[in-house]
Each structure stands twice: as C-alpha cells, then as structure tokens.
Amino acid sequence: xxxxxxxxxxxxxxxxxxxxxxxxxxxxxxxxxxxxxxxxxxxxxxxxxxxxxxxxxxxxxxxxxxxxxxxxxxxxxxxxxxxxxxxxxxxxxxxxxxxxxxxxxxxxxxxxxxxxxxxxxxxxxxxxxxxxxxxxxxxxxxxxxxxxxxxxxxxxxxxxxxxxxxxxxxxxxxxxxxxxxxxxxxxxxxxxxxxxxxxxxxxxxxxxxxxxxxxxxxxxxxxxxxxxxxxxxxxxxxxxxxxxxxxxxxxxxxxxxxxxxxxxxxxxxxxxxxxxxxxxxxxxxxxxxxxxxxxxxxxxxxxxxxxxxxxxxxxxxxxxxxxxxxxxxxxxxxxxxxxxxxxxxxxxxxxxxxxxxxxxxx
Amino acid sequence: xxxxxxxxxxxxxxxxxxxxxxxxxxxxxxxxxxxxxxxxxxxxxxxxxxxxxxxxxxxxxxxxxxxxxxxxxxxxxxxxxxxxxxxxxxxxxxxxxxxxxxxxxxxxxxxxxxxxxxxxxxxxxxxxxxxxxxxxxxxxxxxxxxxxxxxxxxxxxxxxxxxxxxxxxxxxxxxxxxxxxxxxxxxxxxxxxxxxxxxxxxxxxxxxxxxxxxxxxxxxxxxxxxxxxxxxxxxxxxxxxxxxxxxxxxxxxxxxxxxxxxxxxxx
Numbered sequence: 227x228x229x230x231x232x233x234x235x236x237x238x239x240x241x242x243x244x245x246x247x248x249x250x251x252x253x254x255x256x257x258x259x260x261x262x263x264x265x266x267x268x269x270x271x272x273x274x275x276x277x278x279x280x281x282x283x284x285x286x287x288x289x290x291x292x293x294x295x296x297x298x299x300x301x302x303x304x305x306x307x308x309x310x311x312x313x314x315x316x317x318x319x320x321x322x323x324x325x326x327x328x329x330x331x332x333x334x335x336x337x338x339x340x341x342x343x344x345x346x347x348x349x350x351x352x353x354x355x356x357x358x359x360x361x362x363x364x365x366x367x368x369x370x371x372x373x374x375x376x377x378x379x380x381x382x383x384x385x386x387x388x389x390x391x392x393x394x395x396x397x398x399x400x401x402x403x404x405x406x407x408x409x410x411x412x413x414x415x416x417x418x419x420x421x422x423x424x425x426x427x428x429x430x431x432x433x434x435x436x437x438x439x440x441x442x443x444x445x446x447x448x449x450x451x452x453x454x455x456x457x458x459x460x461x462x463x464x465x466x467x468x469x470x471x472x473x474x475x476x477x478x479x480x481x482x483x484x485x486x487x488x489x490x491x492x493x494x495x496x497x498x499x500x501x502x503x504x505x506x507x508x509x510x511x512x513x514x515x516x517x518x519x520x521x522x523x524x525x526x527x528x529x530x531x532x533x534x535x536x537x538x539x540x541x542x543x544x545x546x547x548x549x550x551x552x553x554x555x556x557x558x559x560x561x562x563x564x565x566x567x568x569x570x571x572x573x574x575x576x577x578x579x580x581x582x583x584x585x586x587x588x
Numbered sequence: 589x590x591x592x593x594x595x596x597x598x599x600x601x602x603x604x605x606x607x608x609x610x611x612x613x614x615x616x617x618x619x620x621x622x623x624x625x626x627x628x629x630x631x632x633x634x635x636x637x638x639x640x641x642x643x644x645x646x647x648x649x650x651x652x653x654x655x656x657x658x659x660x661x662x663x664x665x666x667x668x669x670x671x672x673x674x675x676x677x678x679x680x681x682x683x684x685x686x687x688x689x690x691x692x693x694x695x696x697x698x699x700x701x702x703x704x705x706x707x708x709x710x711x712x713x714x715x716x717x718x719x720x721x722x723x724x725x726x727x728x729x730x731x732x733x734x735x736x737x738x739x740x741x742x743x744x745x746x747x748x749x750x751x752x753x754x755x756x757x758x759x760x761x762x763x764x765x766x767x768x769x770x771x772x773x774x775x776x777x778x779x780x781x782x783x784x785x786x787x788x789x790x791x792x793x794x795x796x797x798x799x800x801x802x803x804x805x806x807x808x809x810x811x812x813x814x815x816x817x818x819x820x821x822x823x824x825x826x827x828x829x830x831x832x833x834x835x836x837x838x839x840x841x842x843x844x845x846x847x848x849x850x851x852x853x854x855x
Contacts, residue, residue: 300820300821302820302823303820306820399720402805405806407821445723445805446722446723446805446807447801447805447806448801448805448806451698451801451802458702458703459703459704460702460703460722570622570822570823570824573821573822573823574822574824577821578639581639581809581813581814581817582639584806584809584813585639585642585643585809587806587807
C-alpha cells in the first residue's frame with residue numbers, strides 16, 4: 227500500500243515537473259515572438275499532414291498569434307464535430323461537396339472579400355464553382371483530380387489510359403480502391419458516361435452492376451494505407467486522388483499517375499470560417515498569409531498537392547509544374563465533374579449500394 | 589449498512605452515466621427516423637435486407653472462428669504454463685503484447701504479411717513461391733486471433749493455477765490415467781476460466797472493424813464497418829443504433845450461454 231502511494235506521488239511529481247517545463251518553454255517562445263499578444267490564438271482544423279509545419283511557426287512569429295492545430299481524416303468526421311459545436315474552430319478545410327452541405331446547414335460565415343487581400347492570386351478557372359458560387363463562403367486551398375496510379379514494374383502505361391481499362395481481366399487481384407462511396411461510384415459512373423452526381427436509380431444500379439464485375443480485379447479497398455502499400459510495391463494499381471499519388475511517387479519512382487481519358491472527378495479542398503469561430507480577424511490574417519505566393523509555393527512543394535495560386539505556381543520549380551498529370555492543361559480536364567452535395571436519401575442509397583458491392587467480394 | 593451504500597455511490601454513478609445512459613440513448617435513437625420521428629423502420633430495414641443479415645452472419649461467424657482458434661491455442665498453453673517453474677515470468681511475456689497499442693500491432697503485421705515481408709521470405713526459403721497473404725480472410729482471422737489470445741490465456745491460466753494440486757495427485761493415486769485426470773478433474777475445474785475467456789474474446793470480436801480494413805482490405809465486412817459508416821457518412825444514426833442494439837443482443841446471448849452453471853458438484 228505504501229509503495230502504491232509512493233508510486234502515485236512519484237507520477238504526480240514527474241507530470242507536474244513536465245507540465246512546468248512545457249509551460250516554461252512556451253513562455254520563452256512567446257517572449258521570443260515579441261510583443262505581448264499572449265491572448266491571441268487561432269484554432270485550425272485541417273486534414274492530417276496537410277500543411278508545412280514551418281509555415282505555422284512563421285505565421286506565429288509574424289503575427290504573435292498562437293496556432294492550435296487539430297486534424298481530421300474525413301469530411302464527414304469534420305462535419306460531425308463542427309455540427310456538435312463542442313469546440314469552436316476558426317478555420318477548417320472541407321472539400322467541395324462538403325462546403326455546399328455546411329452552407330446548407332448554416333455552419334459557415336460569409337467571407338468578406340474586402341479583407342481577402344490575396345484573392346487576386348487565384349487561378350480564375352478554379353474560382354466560382356457550382357458548390358460555392360462567387361466563392362461567397364470559401365476560397366480554394368488545394369485542388370486535384372481522381373485518377374489511376376500504377377507501378378511500371380507490373381503495368382504498361384498504355385494499358386491504363388481510361389477508366390474502362392481497369393476492367394481488363396489481365397489486372398486480376400491487382401487494384402486497390404480508395405474506401406469512399408462517392409469516389410468508387412464516381413469512376414464507375416464516368417466510365418458509363420453518366421454524371422458523378424446522378425440521382426437516377428437506373429444509373430446507380432447499372433454502376434453497381436458494373437462494379438460487381440470489377441470485383442475479381444480488386445485486391446483491397448482501403449484508405450490512407452494505400453499510399454504505404456503502393457510505395458512498397460504491394461499492389462500494381464491504385465485508384466485515388468492526385469495529391470496522394472504525388473506523395474507515393476515521391477517515395478517510389480516506379481509509380482506514375484494518370485488522369486484517365488474521357489473525364490474524371492475534379493476536387494477542391496477549401497478554406498472556410500465556421501459560423502461559431504471566435505477569432506475571425508486572425509482567421510482572415512491566416513488565409514491571407516497562406517496565400518502569399520511565397521508561402522503558398524512553399525506549402526505546395528512540401529505537401530505535393532496542386533496549388534490554386536497562379537503566382538505561387540510561377541515560383542515553383544519547373545520540374546513540378548511541368549508535370550501535366552498534376553498541373554493539367556485545360557483540355558485534359560475539360561469534361562471533368564465536381565461532386566455536389568446529395569440529399570440524405572441519395573447519400574444513403576450510394577452508401578447502401580457501396581456496402582453491398584463490398585460485401586459481395588469473396 | 590448506510591456506510592456500504594455510501595461506498596457504492598462512485599461506482600453506481602459511473603455505471604449510470606457511462607453504461608446505463610448510453611444504452612438507453614442508443615435504444616431510443618434506434619426507434620427514430622432521420623427526421624426524428626418514432627419509427628420501427630430501422631428494424632424493418634435491418635431484418636429485411638440481405639446485406640445486413642449477411643453482415644450479421646459474417647460478424648458472428650468470424651468471431652466464432654477467432655474464439656475457436658484462440659481457445660485451441662490457449663488451453664494447452666495455459667496448462668503448460670501452470671506447470672512451469674517461473675510461471676509468473678512466462679505469464680508476463682504473454683501479457684506484454686497487450687501493453688502495445690492495437691493499431692501499432694496491426695501495422696507490424698502489415699510488414700510481416702506483405703509481399704516481401706518476413707513470412708514470405710520464410711516461405712521462399714522453404715522453396716515455395718511467395719503468397720498473397722495480406723487482404724485475405726485467413727490473414728484477418730490470424731491477426732485478430734493474435735490480438736485476442738492473451739485475453740483467453742489469462743482466465744484459463746488463473747483457473748488452472750487455482751486447482752488444488754492434491755486433487756490431481758489424488759486422481760492419480762486412485763488409478764486414473766493422465767487422460768482421465770484431465771477429462772474428469774482439470775477440465776471441469778477450469779471450466780469457469782474457459783467461459784470467461786470465451787466471453788472476453790467473442791464479444792469484442794463481434795465488432796472488430798479497423799483490422800477488417802487494414803489487414804482484410806475490406807474483404808471481410810462486419811457490423812462494425814456498417815456502424816462506422818452510418819454514424820459518419822450517411823448520418824443515419826437511427827440505423828447505426830439499430831445495428832448497435834443487435835450487437836448488444838448478440839452479446840447478451842453470449843453471456844447467457846457461457847454463464848457460470850450453478851449446479852456444480854453434483855454428478
């Protein structure tokens with residue numbers, strides 16, 4: 227019993243010292259960043275590994291605002307947390323159809339364009355999309371496509387040029403799919419020349435039938451782990467986002483990314499300010515900071531996703547911006563479709579069919 | 589008497605807040621439609637859908653397999669351990685992996701089972717072609733069984749360890765063979781441990797879901813997968829809760845089937 231009490235006291239003492247130490251360093255840091263704006267904070271809620279940490283430090287130094295940084299791994303998880311309202315974030319990063327949904331749910335603040343000094347740096351073709359007309363509630367952060375990543379050790383480039391190539395019996399048990407109902411149904415629908423936002427039962431059932439036929443070729447349906455599996459030569463082909471592809475390619479030079487001919491899904495991740503944000507001024511400061519061409523270029527180079535900022539693109543090395551699969555010409559993505567938010571009923575239908583597709587794989 | 593009630597307050601508060609209330613909330617939610625009206629539709633959807641019934645079957649079937657495998661491995665191990673000299677030390681080695689985070693262990697298995705992982709190197713060494721081990725039903729069952737094994741060994745070991753050695757010696761003295769001693773003395777006296785082990789393994793195995801994706805590549809779909817989807821993606825909390833209720837019922841049935849028999853001692 228005595229021993230237990232000593233052990234407990236020991237732990238309390240050790241954690242106490244650690245907390246004091248942490249506090250001390252924090253104070254030293256805020257003293258180093260200068261003026262006593264100690265009360266100023268900014269709460270950011272972003273995807274995991276989706277910013278260059280050096281930029282956060284730079285922002286803190288420049289403005290004296292302390293950044294609290296939390297991460298999420300899906301639009302849905304983020305939306306649920308914002309909706310519950312327990313924690314108030316000042317900036318979050320939803321994808322296109324989620325911006326639309328958050329807008330409909332009244333979770334977003336209208337952006338004051340006069341305060342956005344860096345608005346002029348955005349590529350015009352990325353702005354004013356259907357999910358948020360005139361960018362009233364959101365500005366783009368990164369963008370990209372849905373496509374096919376292949377390993378040239380096992381697959382020839384000419385064999386994976388369109389979505390329909392995935393159904394080639396040659397690729398038996400070779401393909402990894404990203405675990406998302408919208409994406410999997412998305413490419414199946416595109417391969418049949420239908421809209422990725424279709425609400426027609428016939429289209430959906432036909433897509434489900436076509437996906438069932440893909441089953442023998444599907445090796446696994448997974449999430450972020452796909453990047454690791456592909457980098458380690460575990461699979462020959464992966465269907466996923468261009469940003470993830472660029473990360474995999476950085477680790478394994480045998481990997482290549484293709485934007486399928488005949489169209490694909492175009493996606494945008496966007497910066498928004500939630501309605502219950504407490505530090506709105508700091509949020510605007512951050513949006514302007516991250517879009518300074520120099521900072522945006524640094525961020526894009528670090529993460530490997532495509533920047534929507536034309537001035538930043540000019541600052542990036544040619545070896546990056548010359549890659550047509552990540553900075554495609556206009557005609558390569560002319561027919562591409564952006565997700566729009568589906569009704570609850572249709573979301574359920576997409577997901578029920580998707581679950582059935584997953585179940586029938588044996 | 590008053591004193592005793594007083595001591596019970598912290599635990600009963602805990603029970604009410606973190607066990608009772610969530611179950612009541614979940615039960616309530618399972619009778620609500622998306623528009624928050626009372627409905628039985630969630631249960632109709634669940635029972636009327638081949639997909640969900642198949643999923644329920646999958647959950648129970650794989651939990652059964654995992655439990656069976658861990659039991660087959662654990663009982664001889666526990667028996668063996670209880671006869672060792674430094675048993676507490678060996679037991680510690682078995683408990684050790686449970687201190688490591690579940691996700692970390694799963695990632696370690698990805699390395700072991702991958703195309704050029706250790707297991708495939710070994711297979712090659714024996715002269716066979718490398719096999720696709722990841723993303724198969726077998727690898728899912730293997731990893732799940734590995735993770736659950738300590739929870740099966742521990743209760744069985746405890747119950748075997750508590751058996752009075754003189755009972756076993758008496759059995760031999762009275763002329764019983766090794767097998768008879770095992771069958772008539774050791775097995776009945778360790779039955780409680782086996783029941784506890786089955787409960788400790790079967791119940792969590794029913795709702796495994798991370799491993800189904802990481803190791804099984806979503807080739808095995810259990811009810812856990814569906815719950816995650818309904819709470820996050822489709823936001824149909826009613827149907828998600830309904831599946832939760834089904835899981836609780838399955839757990840209650842397991843508890844009832846493996847509960848301690850009262851009629852011990854009678855022949």
